[in-house]
Amino acid sequence: MTLVAGVDSSTQSCKVVVRDAETGTLVREGRAAHPDGTEVHPDAWESALDAAVAEAGGLDDVAAVAVGGQQHGMVCLDESGKVVRPALLWNDTRSAGAAGDLIEELGGGEAGRQAWVDAVGLVPVASFTVTKLRWLADNEPDNAGRTAAVCLPHDYLSWKLAGSPGLDALFTDRGDASGTGYWSAATGEYRTDLLVRGLGHEAVVPRVLAPAESGGTTPGGALIGPGTGDNAAAALGLAARPGDVVLSIGTSGVASAVAEVPAADASGAVAGFADATGRFLPLVATLNAARVLDAMARILGVDHAELSRLALSAPAGAGGLALVPYFEGERTPDKPDSTGALHGMRLSTSTPAHLARAAVEGLLCGLADGLDALVAQGARVERVFLVGGGARSEAVRRLAPAVLGRPVLVPPPGEYVADGAARQAAWVLTGAAEAPTWEREGTEAYDAEPTPFVRERYAEARDLTVAQPQV
């Protein structure tokens, strides 16, 4: 049996799967936690990768490996390949002002937003790498000056797997490059001028590989695939095709659609990313998803199973209680300093069940807004998949079709990002025109009577939040 490995270096943890390259059968797996916080030293990802690989039985017997990872994180390397400072993650909002400055510099307002969309398919918000570079240049000029290369979390780990062989050996893929703000999914080219606009000077950036091209080998001789961003990897793991929308409830809430053409949304809601197959992946991401459920479970002093049971025991709409889930500020809509809020409290709805229901519905309303934004940009929606840690909640699975007003498909609990990376690794081995087909069984369909009044109530509450800058 030929084995391949896939990695998901996500916000909260690192997961590794080892699969049969031909059939996709799971052979071994491992995981390790990442530190909390929105600023993390890449050494921590490397240690977690080592631990997860060890738990998964090592890579000695795998023929190829690929890394999927959280998108956008700013990893700066000096000339010798040393990390300049801890990485700023996708959910670090300190560069919100820098995002505004970058829009201003390309014309400001509508013109500035359109100029960015025309250049790189997205409007800068604090999540995107280019804004983090500008924050670095403005606030830590010495660190910016020492930065000789810039890469993303998955690029860094792929390079480490290859033995960190010099800055020119860095490589990436279309999917993750498209989330930097200095690479265009539409043209397939870097915009060095925009990188310089962020960082203040030129720097080495990873070579963008074709979807099934190898970027190097591990010391044990396994081919290393291009890897990709976690959302493109999830789409690959699900074998998503045009007409499919993937909703992911991880640390981020994501609605993404496989598309044949790049997106260009000057409102900034939809980012015009590329996918890992040569297509495109228009995507809406929020900063608040599974951790909203974590927070409500903590408030109520219950575990996830009980939170789910409580939510399902309350009426649809939670008696008018609406939770706006901007606990971490928000990216879509672009409100980096906003806070969460609970609206419509009555004595009768001040119960754990109503609170639990409001948390699940609030989270789902945020995702439903994301799905609407994709549709407004022309996404075709034939099938909707629900994945990520939050999809393990029965309440989420059962209430999603009611809030979204559409049926959803829930694949069996699994690591779809790591699986997508493993499938990419298998593709690198075959070098065929398409990724290998791996059968997956056990997908469940959920449907429910639509509850549009839940979204109407949420829409009334959505903008009623107070701002509080993050420290």
Ligand SMILES: Nc1ncnc2c1ncn2[C@@H]1O[C@H](COP(=O)(O)OP(=O)(O)O)[C@@H](O)[C@H]1O
């Ligand atoms: N049964 C469950 N119900 C709700 N949330 C869950 C459940 N199991 C795990 N989670 C949450 O899912 C999140 C992890 O999901 P994951 O997709 O791995 O996130 P990430 O990829 O961002 O690290 C955590 O916040 C965790 O608490």
Ligand SMILES: O=C(CO)[C@@H](O)[C@H](O)COP(=O)(O)O
């Ligand atoms: O910023 C984005 C997408 O644009 C996030 O989706 C990150 O890629 C983090 O993903 P998770 O850790 O939540 O899976």
